Amino acid sequence: MKITIAKTAGFCMGVRRAVDMVLDASNLATEPIFTYGPLIHNPQVLEMLENKNIFRIETIPEKGKGIVLIRAHGVPPEDETALKKAGFTVMNATCPRVVRVQVIINRYAKKSHATIIIGDKKHPEVVGLLGYARGNGYTITSMEQLEALPAFDNAVVVAQTTQNTVFYEQIKEWCIKNAPHYKIFDTICGSTEKRQSEVRSLAQNSDAVIVVGGKQSGNTRRLAQVARETGSLATHIEDASEIDYKMLASAKRIAITAGASTPNWIINDTCAKVAANVQKQRPIMGVVVRARDFLLKTNLLLAFGAGGLTYACAVIQGFSQIFVHSAIAMLYVLSMQILNNIITIKSDTYNHPERAAFYEKHKRFLQMLALGCGAVGLYLAYTTGFVAFCVLLIMSLLGLSYNLNPFPFFLGNTKIRKIKDVPGSKTILIALAWGIVTSLLPAIVNPCSLLPVMVTFVFVTGLVFARTAFFDVLAIQGDRITGKETLPILLGAQKSFRLIQYVLLFDIFILLPAYYTDLLGNNAFLLAFVPLFMLLLIRLHKKDSLLSGRQYEFLIESSFLLAGVVAAIM
Ligand code: SF4
Incomplete structure (x- = not known):
């Protein structure tokens, strides 16, 4: 059996913009937030908004306080004025494509043109559009209604943005034939x-x-x-x-x-x-x-990937105790990632419902497993040297404090109460932590030069940054709902994609000198296949490939493991 997911499935630009605006406002504002009417026609989203204390008002009270968001459909201009007059701060999330139609109607209504709107007069978007027609607007939903309209000296014809295109073509043909002086606009949303x-x-x-x-x-x-x-x-x-x-x-x-x-x-x-x-x-x-799915849910694949990357970094630098360092990295990543997943069950409910259910069900066991892995990792680090043990201990404590409020006095009344509240911190800190554990930690106990260590550190940090940012882009909706400040939320999905691709290109580039010099092992440049492979996967995703999110996750996590396999073959 074959399952195909439509490339166009899900939020359109206008709806995404409105949902993002209200969620961003609720994550930042201290005042109450309302939407004027239901934000969108989806019961689960409306329930989610109520859970975040974003309620809706259906009528405009005489007096009010807080922020009111105007939804993507827009409203008549007098409603916006009334909301402001009542004392609300108005946040206008009218879709830009609907705004364009409002502007057209307003411009011609000022010149005394009649407005003919093809659409349902009860639909909120049409109600809003009629508000710009200065009392000279007409709505029609059939050819008969169009024919029954009076012959206007001047008129503008527009369609509700979600109208049927075939029907609008018939309307246009009729107008060209029977009322060629009418101004017709293509306003149906692509x-x-x-x-x-x-x-x-x-x-x-x-x-x-x-x-x-x-x-x-x-x-x-x-x-x-x-x-x-x-x-x-x-x-x-x-x-x-x-x-x-x-x-x-x-x-x-x-x-x-x-x-x-x-x-x-x-x-x-x-x-x-x-x-x-x-x-x-x-x-x-x-x-x-x-x-x-088991390997992904439990983070075992990710941990093997950390081991693989550590192994690869150690091989190209000619280090000893390679397997111990790989095991330390695996245990550290497994421990931190499991704890992180336990803490982020709420956002996973939206992004990975099955993983959230798995972590909820086996919470106690997974907590013990994470602590056990952390302890064994520390012991192994101790066997390699006291400094390595101290570095890993600090890394573990930093990882644990990521979701806590370690500096309540220093952070005072700001919105930033935990390290995780610092915008974009998660993506950067995870990348740095991996870089330290996979490339710097082994360098502490092995004789080495600074430059090769820095090259491998930058290489791994770049890879992990790209991986984490990519998954953050995929999880952007759920993260917004739960108020997470990930890099894609800060930059937007498109800019994040661009940044990820630049980082991966830089990672490919940074290995090239290894080919011409003896900076790293002779075949170190072969590891460039990892960023190249990730780059291809990300390009594929941008082109709306039919691979599912789970398949992308599996392939990207596997690429780290493959780095170890390539290093072993080298
Ligand atoms: S006009 Fe198009 S993009 Fe805007 S809200 Fe309507 S369907 Fe969405």
């Missing part, structure tokens, strides 16, 4: 069009289509309708609990798509549940996938 055409083509090539999203969401309902029109079996679900496995039993090819208001974590959860169901039907593949 995002809606792309989503619909993708689901149409997916449905034609699949036996069943699952459309994920709120039952009240118009664009999600329309996706299900488009899929059904192709004759494919189509089901509209709000979350994975509604999957009809009986319906899917005979399907060989399943397509999954989602409306513009469906968050990633619900899409990911649905994909994971459908995939798990497929695995049940293919026992051997199921065992392989379960083994992969």
